[in-house]
Amino acid sequence: MVNFGFTISVTRAVEYDKNDKGCAEYVALRVPSSSACIGCGGCSATCTAGNLTEFNIRKIQMLMKRGENQLYKEQLHKCMLCGKCLTVCPRGVDTRGMILAMIEYMREK
Amino acid sequence: MSDKKHIVVIGGGPAGCVAAERLSRLGFRVSIVEKECELGGNLNNWDRLFPDGKRASEMVTKLVNDVKMADVAVWTDVEPIEAKRVENGFTILLSDKSLLFADAVMLTTGFAPFNAIRKEEYGYGIYRNVTTSVELENMIQAHIVPDTVSRVGMVHCVGSRDEKCGNMYCSKVCCITAVKQAIELKQMLPNAEIFCFYMDMRMFGPGYEELYREAQERYGIKFVRGRVSEASEDSEGRVAIKVEDTLVGRPMRMKLDRLVLMVGMEPSAGTRSVAELLGVKTKVNGFIQGGDPHIAANQTNVPGVFVAGTATAPMNSTDTLNDACAAAFQVANYLNG
Numbered sequence: 001m002v003n004f005g006f007t008i009s010v011t012r013a014v015e016y017d018k019n020d021k022g023c024a025e026y027v028a029l030r031v032p033s034s035s036a037c038i039g040c041g042g043c044s045a046t047c048t049a050g051n052l053t054e055f056n057i058r059k060i061q062m063l064m065k066r067g068e069n070q071l072y073k074e075q076l077h078k079c080m081l082c083g084k085c086l087t088v089c090p091r092g093v094d095t096r097g098m099i100l101a102m103i104e105y106m107r108e109k
Numbered sequence: 110m111s112d113k114k115h116i117v118v119i120g121g122g123p124a125g126c127v128a129a130e131r132l133s134r135l136g137f138r139v140s141i142v143e144k145e146c147e148l149g150g151n152l153n154n155w156d157r158l159f160p161d162g163k164r165a166s167e168m169v170t171k172l173v174n175d176v177k178m179a180d181v182a183v184w185t186d187v188e189p190i191e192a193k194r195v196e197n198g199f200t201i202l203l204s205d206k207s208l209l210f211a212d213a214v215m216l217t218t219g220f221a222p223f224n225a226i227r228k229e230e231y232g233y234g235i236y237r238n239v240t241t242s243v244e245l246e247n248m249i250q251a252h253i254v255p256d257t258v259s260r261v262g263m264v265h266c267v268g269s270r271d272e273k274c275g276n277m278y279c280s281k282v283c284c285i286t287a288v289k290q291a292i293e294l295k296q297m298l299p300n301a302e303i304f305c306f307y308m309d310m311r312m313f314g315p316g317y318e319e320l321y322r323e324a325q326e327r328y329g330i331k332f333v334r335g336r337v338s339e340a341s342e343d344s345e346g347r348v349a350i351k352v353e354d355t356l357v358g359r360p361m362r363m364k365l366d367r368l369v370l371m372v373g374m375e376p377s378a379g380t381r382s383v384a385e386l387l388g389v390k391t392k393v394n395g396f397i398q399g400g401d402p403h404i405a406a407n408q409t410n411v412p413g414v415f416v417a418g419t420a421t422a423p424m425n426s427t428d429t430l431n432d433a434c435a436a437a438f439q440v441a442n443y444l445n446g
Contacts, residue, residue: 012359014354014359035326058356
């Protein structure tokens with residue numbers, strides 16, 4: 001291919017129609033409380049892993065729901081499963097269960 | 110003619126009906142002036158009320174019965190065309206040339222839904238699959254939502270909290286209406302995916318937050334925090350939207366079978382014209398300016414002219430009915446001096 005000295009940038013947009021929502025469907029079934037998230041960020045605020053690394057549990061589960069799996073896959077192992085997030089969630093979401101379900105899904109895949 | 114003092118209530122929606130009934134029971138002579146052919150106002154164009162799903166028609170029947178039982182004179186198909194301040198009251202000329210004398214006037218002229226054509230970027234009136242929440246309510250009532258619909262997006266704050274259309278205020282009822290209609294849609298179309306695109310979820314009323322949670326947990330409605338910037342139509346008539354999923358921090362694109370615009374409230378044409386007729390002050394947003402917001406909200410700058418319901422600000426039907434009761438007492442205090 002001729003190199004013209006430029007490339008076309010890939011969109012940063014979440015292409016919802018094309019994305020694979022398999023993990024989202026799996027987590028929705030395994031952890032029904034995940035639907036009640038309102039994105040308040042209480043979980044990430046208290047998260048030990050989140051205070052030391054780029055791990056952002058609130059954002060990860062939102063990316064997962066949109067099918068942006070590449071963006072958080074490498075982050076999942078940073079969770080220490082301490083469960084502090086569970087104690088602050090105002091909507092009773094099983095946040096730790098969500099991380100576990102995501103890890104499980106990725107492993108099976 | 111009796112020597113009872115006479116109150117003319119302008120506008121026969123929920124606020125007008127309740128204010129008239131209460132004032133009549135307090136011992137005054139009351140007339141309602143309504144420009145449509147029947148009482149009920151915007152409730153006549155609605156199916157079910159949040160948060161309990163009560164039928165709007167049931168509410169109208171109750172209001173109309175209460176008005177009847179209270180011996181209120183009802184003038185329909187007429188509107189005031191002239192109003193004059195005279196000694197101890199007002200004379201009001203109606204469009205059928207009747208002349209009414211009023212010791213006090215109650216303005217309950219209400220709101221009109223925002224005209225979504227003004228938000229051209231959403232394509233209402235241009236793309237066939239873009240509708241308003243009012244039209245959706247009518248479709249739900251008539252059971253004419255096609256079962257081929259598999260994805261619906263509901264845009265909150267259309268005509269509200271938006272300086273681009275001149276409306277800086279929150280219309281208060283659209284968030285909970287979106288939640289209610291999303292649930293109703295899901296009940297009709299169990300396999301459909303339904304998104305609500307919101308700026309803030311304002312679940313202020315009793316039972317609202319609970320209904321929001323039920324929409325998420327029981328019905329799987331998806332709430333995305335972000336304002337849809339624009340819509341376009343593809344060759345099959347589907348609606349492509351652009352929105353930022355602000356909690357993910359990335360723009361998002363998707364196609365929908367239907368885009369529903371949650372239209373806000375604006376002062377009705379009647380509210381604007383009657384304010385002008387009577388020299389009543391309005392706010393920058395066009396709604397009627399009440400008195401002290403804590404203790405005299407139903408008074409206006411014109412002594413003897415009172416206001417209640419959505420003529421003064423957007424509010425839900427519960428608050429409208431309570432506001433009308435409060436206004437009735439303020440009128441009674443004024444007339445009993």
